[in-house]
Structure formats: structure tokens, C-alpha cells
Amino acid sequence: xxxxxxxxxxxxxxxxxxxxxxxxxxxxxxxxxxxxxxxxxxxxxxxxxxxxxxxxxxxxxxxxxxxxxxxxxxxxxxxxxxxxxxxxxxxxxxxxxxxxxxxxxxxxxxxxxxxxxxxxxxxxxxxxxxxxxxxxxxxxxxxxxxxxxxxxxxxxxxxxxxxxxxxxxxxxxxxxxxxxxxxxxxxxxxxxxxxxxxxxxxxxxxxxxxxxxxxxxxxxxxxxxxxxxxxxxxxxxxxxxxxxxxxxxxxxxxxxxxxxxxxxxxxxxxxxxxxxxxxxxxxxxxxxxxxxxxxxxxxxxxxxxxxxxxxxxxxxxxxxxxxxxxxxxxxxxxxxxxxxxxxxxxxxxxxxxxxxxxxxxxxxxxxxxxxxx
Numbered sequence: 001x002x003x004x005x006x007x008x009x010x011x012x013x014x015x016x017x018x019x020x021x022x023x024x025x026x027x028x029x030x031x032x033x034x035x036x037x038x039x040x041x042x043x044x045x046x047x048x049x050x051x052x053x054x055x056x057x058x059x060x061x062x063x064x065x066x067x068x069x070x071x072x073x074x075x076x077x078x079x080x081x082x083x084x085x086x087x088x089x090x091x092x093x094x095x096x097x098x099x100x101x102x103x104x105x106x107x108x109x110x111x112x113x114x115x116x117x118x119x120x121x122x123x124x125x126x127x128x129x130x131x132x133x134x135x136x137x138x139x140x141x142x143x144x145x146x147x148x149x150x151x152x153x154x155x156x157x158x159x160x161x162x163x164x165x166x167x168x169x170x171x172x173x174x175x176x177x178x179x180x181x182x183x184x185x186x187x188x189x190x191x192x193x194x195x196x197x198x199x200x201x202x203x204x205x206x207x208x209x210x211x212x213x214x215x216x217x218x219x220x221x222x223x224x225x226x227x228x229x230x231x232x233x234x235x236x237x238x239x240x241x242x243x244x245x246x247x248x249x250x251x252x253x254x255x256x257x258x259x260x261x262x263x264x265x266x267x268x269x270x271x272x273x274x275x276x277x278x279x280x281x282x283x284x285x286x287x288x289x290x291x292x293x294x295x296x297x298x299x300x301x302x303x304x305x306x307x308x309x310x311x312x313x314x315x316x317x318x319x320x321x322x323x324x325x326x327x328x329x330x331x332x333x334x335x336x337x338x339x340x341x342x343x344x345x346x347x348x349x350x351x352x353x354x355x356x357x358x359x360x361x362x363x364x365x366x367x368x369x370x371x372x373x
Contacts, residue, residue: 035127035137039289042272043132044237045121045259049301051135051308053349060136060307065122065171066164067300068157069115071145073276076116076288078131079141082123086143087163089156113275115143117292118175120274121300122307131289132273135304135348139311142169147176154178154185157223158193161208165201170310172201173303174210174229175296177221180246186222194223202228205316209303211295212255218247218339225250230323233342234260234298237269239330241340245295248342254320255342256327258301261293271297305348312352326350 034052046052064084074083119141126137144160146152157176164172178185185191198208212233213221224231234245235257244263248255261270267284270291280286302323309319327344329336334350337343 035133036129037124037126037131037133038129039132039272039286042268044268045271045297045301046133046135048235048237048239048259049135049305049346050349051301051305054305054308054352055137057352058308058311060123060139060304060311063136063139063170063307063310064142064168065136065139065173065300065303065307066142066144066160066169067115067119067122067173067175068144068146068160068164069118069173069175070112070147070150071115072119072141072143073116073274074143076120076274076277078124078128078274078288079116079119081125082134082138082140083119084140084142085167086145087160087167088145089159089163090145090148090152112148113279113290114147114175114292114296115145116276117271117273117290118173118296118300119143120289121271121297122173122304124274135301136307136311139304139307142167152176154191154193158197161194161197161201165197165204165206169206171303171306172206172208173300174208174223175294175299177211177213177224177295180213180215180217180219180221183219183222183225186226195226198223198226198228202316207303207306207310207316207319209299209306211299212248213246214244214294214296215246216244218249220246220248220250220255224255227252227254229254230302230320231255231342232295232299232302233257233340234293234295235341235345236260236262239345242293242295244293245298245340247339248337249339253337253342254324255337256302256323257341257345258298260295260298261291263293267291269293273297302346305346305351308348309351309354318354322351322354326354 123134123139126133146156146160208229210224210229220231234242270293275290280290329344
């Protein structure tokens with residue numbers, strides 16, 4: 001059975017470096033935050049994608065982002081108000097739960113913090129005086145559990161995507177990927193489940209955003225490699241390509257970059273977000289939040305920006321164009337594709353101002369099940 005892994009690198013290198021002192025390049029001071037979330041000033045990723053600059057035009061209200069991942073801590077105070085009903089697709093047919101971050105046996109596993117962290121990047125409750133701000137502060141997250149103990153099957157991922165589309169999601173976030181070379185499975189038709197699920201999402205006006213992978217190879221992992229999935233590579237706080245990030249090469253060139261963290265020794269150089277209550281690492285000084293790095297963290301930044309755009313009543317095609325045409329390559333501006341950045345780092349403010357806000361997305365969705373509330 002084919003397996004997929006979360007695309008994050010949360011393990012700190014500090015213990016391996018011993019007494020070695022690392023020289024860090026200067027990072028631009030964060031923009032004064034417009035929210036009262038105490039960790040907002042450490043969310044350099046929101047500044048890099050100019051998220052706050054877009055909030056005057058859109059906050060993602062009315063949009064649902066499905067996180068097909070390891071599930072979510074449903075009781076986290078920085079997430080609870082922005083969660084909608086989800087489902088579990090592990091040892092279940094078709095569903096055996098409500099998306100809780102714990103597995104079917106009710107026991108949390110070491111890898112299960114991942115989905116909670118991803119969800120906070122997308123839509124943590126913002127300006128509530130605790131924790132962090134979400135990229136799309138008024139969007140909702142639909143937790144779809146399809147990973148357990150750090151991995152999951154293609155079939156479960158595909159089932160999660162399909163469920164999300166049929167239950168009102170506008171965006172599907174896939175912070176996961178198979179090992180390099182697994183593209184051969186889909187290219188040869190040995191496994192078409194995820195490919196078909198992504199096509200189903202596109203046919204119904206839903207954007208699928210997927211992690212490039214963390215193996216430092218130039219090609220997007222599958223499923224981000226598949227046609228119609230937006231492949232996301234990772235940047236560090238200085239807007240340089242992260243050392244661990246895969247590149248943006250894929251047949252349809254549908255790829256962008258977003259903040260994923262440095263993945264080195266310093267907590268603040270990574271991406272801070274929610275984790276299940278009490279599981280934050282002591283090294284970074286937070287109980288209910290932690291600092292992770294990976295294309296897993298870059299991907300929900302893009303999913304959040306997509307939610308901002310869908311909330312403006314844009315069609316899927318317009319959202320894709322807005323993301324691609326306004327993405328910027330450091331030192332080169334817009335309109336350039338590179339193997340490291342794809343079309344560039346997403347720019348929420350520029351995308352929200354992009355022309356062509358056409359017919360509401362709901363009119364372009366076919367074959368949907370329940371409508372979102």
C-alpha cells in the first residue's frame with residue numbers, strides 16, 4: 001500500500017550542534033501587528049506574504065479550508081471557534097469520527113501535532129488576546145484525519161479530498177507527500193486515487209494546495225506533482241529558498257513559494273502555530289504552540305491566501321490566476337518562473353487587489369453534496 005508522510009521538519013538541530021554558534025543573516029523587523037495576539041510579532045510569515053495588508057479587503061469569511069492531515073485538537077482555544085465538522089478516514093468506512101487529532105483508538109500519537117499546527121496557520125482565531133493569528137482569520141477549517149503515526153495511504157488521502165469537496169470545502173490543504181520517485185506510481189497509472197480526487201476537486205471549483213516536500217530535490221513530490229494541484233515550496237525568514245525544500249518542477253508548472261521556516265537551530269526562524277494543548281516543546285518556551293519548519297508550513301499559508309480570495313467571490317480559475325500572476329520572485333518581481341520559487345512567493349495583498357473578481361464560486365461547483373454553512 002502506498003504511503004504518504006507529513007511534509008514538515010519539526011525536529012530541532014540544536015542538540016546535534018552542541019556548543020557550535022551559528023551566524024544568522026539579518027532578518028527584517030516585523031511589521032507592527034494589527035492584532036492583539038501575543039505571538040503575532042513572531043509570525044514573520046504573515047509579513048512575508050503581506051497577509052494583514054489584504055485583511056481590509058477580505059478576511060476569508062464564509063470559506064472553508066479542509067486540512068487533510070493528522071487531525072486537529074478540537075478543544076484548542078485558538079482554533080475551536082474556527083472549526084467545522086470534519087471526518088476520519090483511517091480504519092473507517094466511510095467515516096468513524098469527527099476529525100479529532102487522536103486516532104481511532106482514542107490515543108494521541110507523536111505525529112498528531114502536525115494537523116493542529118497546519119490548521120493554526122490557516123485560520124487560528126485572530127485578535128482574541130491569545131496565541132497566534134491565522135492567515136485567513138475568518139475562514140473555517142474542516143479537519144480531515146487521514147494520517148496516523150506520521151503516515152497515511154493514498155486511498156485515505158483521496159477519500160479525504162473527496163469528502164471535503166462533497167461537504168462544502170473551497171480549498172483542500174495537503175501538507176503531506178510521498179517519497180521522491182513516487183510520481184512513477186501515478187504517471188504509470190499504478191495508483192490513480194489521489195490524481196482522480198484532485199481532478200474531482202478542480203472539476204467542482206475547489207483548489208488543492210499541496211506541499212513540495214522536504215528532500216532537497218528539484219521536483220515536487222506527489223501529490224503536489226499531480227496536474228491541478230498547486231505545489232508549494234518553502235522560504236526562510238530572509239525570503240531565500242529553505243535548504244530542505246524541494247523545488248517547483250512539475251509538468252504544469254503550477255507552483256509557488258511561501259514561508260516554511262529556516263529549519264535550523266532557532267525557534268523564531270521557524271513558523272509558530274497551534275499544537276495540541278500541552279504538547280509544545282520546552283525548548284521553545286510554549287505549552288500550546290510550537291515552532292515547526294517544512295513545506296508543510298508553507299502550504300497552509302497559501303491555502304489561507306486562497307481562502308481570502310475565494311471570499312471575494314472569485315472563481316477557481318480567477319483564484320489560480322491571482323495567486324500566480326501576483327507572486328513575486330525576490331530581486332526579480334512578478335512574471336518569472338524559477339525552479340526554487342515556482343512563480344514566486346505568494347502576495348496576499350496584491351492577489352486580493354487582482355482584477356477579475358467574477359461570478360461567485362458556488363455557481364461554478366458541480367456535483368456537490370452538503371453545502372457549507
